[in-house]
Amino acid sequence: MVDYGYNNQYSTSTSYGANGAADGGGFVAGEPQSSPAGGKGGYGKDTVRPVTIKQILDAQQPHPDADFRADGEPFGQVTFIGQIRSISTQPTNITYKVDDGTGIVEVKQWIDSDANPDKMDLESSKPRLVEDGYCRVWGKLKAFNNKRHVGAHIIRPITDYNEINYHLLEATAVHLFFTRGPPTAQANGQKTGDTNGAAVSRQEFTSATDGALSNVSPLARRVFNTLKNSAQSNEGLHVQMVASQMGMPVSEVYKGAEELLSLGIIFTTVDDNTWAVLEA
Structure with a gap:
């Protein structure tokens, strides 16, 4: 892993398999500084x-000579x-x-x-x-x-x-750090409120989902199980990640996902190609 220049738990060595680079040398990690989410740029522009x-x-890029920025960080x-x-x-x-x-x-x-x-x-x-x-x-x-x-x-x-x-997953983690700050522990046993403010338990959501799944194809069920059981951020999984996990073409994953989307079992998150299970 690369040290991205924030207070991290990552090691400072590169594990991508790049030992140096053409065009004049390898990548230099910036020193950890204050949290970018706190308003100060802690991301060294020379890091990878x-x-x-x-x-x-x-x-x-404000002007041609300026640094490029993503999530406000150069x-x-x-x-x-x-x-x-x-x-x-x-x-x-x-x-x-x-x-x-x-x-x-x-x-x-x-x-x-x-x-x-x-x-x-x-x-x-x-x-x-x-x-x-x-x-x-x-x-x-x-x-x-x-x-x-x-x-x-x-x-x-x-x-x-x-x-x-x-x-x-790594790109998502870095994006979330700069946009939401360091990860915080989530309370266990949270409940989701319905439109009347009544608490609906996770178990009730699961029961409703199980009923809807009885009407979907085996392909859609496989897509659902992959989304439900794979490690992911709160933004869900991109279609390419789902296809890789399932060992199937992306076009087939889309077919299964369309069934689940039409039934409201999964929903899109950051874009039309990234999905999460509604119960999660």
């Missing part, structure tokens, strides 16, 4: 931040995971179009014309980046002619698909 592509596209280096939609090779660079389900961004990796032949032979023996394959990107967000791209220090294929889930 896990993000979704939507966060990249929505990042604010950042320089980013890391994200996505599926390669296309690969375009030019004499000086390779451009990848990467899609993570929240958006698409171009990733440019410059070709090192002075690379050692022995190193090139070693690189050729490693897993290769291919269209429709998943990749991990580390790099710097840049803008040119009002179009954003990421200049990649490192881009490598994903060999363990659990890394997709880990990344999305």
Whole structure:
């Protein structure tokens, strides 16, 4: 894990598999400072931040020379995971179009014309980046002619698909820290009030859900069980995470989810592709 520069429980070593970077060195973690949620910027802009592509596209930049900001905090280096939609090779660079389900961004990796032949032979023996394959990107967000791209220090294929889930959860945790502050303990045994102010117990919700589930397809039931039993934040799970957990295509997950959404068993949270179980 990377030290993101806030009072954290993470270690300061990078566990993503990147030992240094092209384009002049690795990532430097900022020193822990006061909580950003308390109004002071504790996020060092030179740290590497896990993000979704939507966060990249929505990042604010007051003027061309200003730092990009997400959740009000500046950042320089980013890391994200996505599926390669296309690969375009030019004499000086390779451009990848990467899609993570929240958006698409171009990733440019410059070709090192002075690379050692022995190193090139070693690189050729490693897993290769291919269209429709998943990749991990580390790099710097840049803008040119009002179009954003990421200049990649490192881009490598994903060999363990659990890394997709880990990344999305990590990006969510950092986002929640900056928008809501440090996590706090939730009271046990909370009850949800109905429109008349009467307390409705979690058990009653479960009973109602069980009744609705009796009318859904086996596929929808599998999607429900995955959403209910998988570790997640209070924002639920993204469709890509559900598909990875189930080992199924995203298109099939959408079919099951549509049944559950129409019955009000699950609901959308941060976007149309992220869902949570109503009882939770």
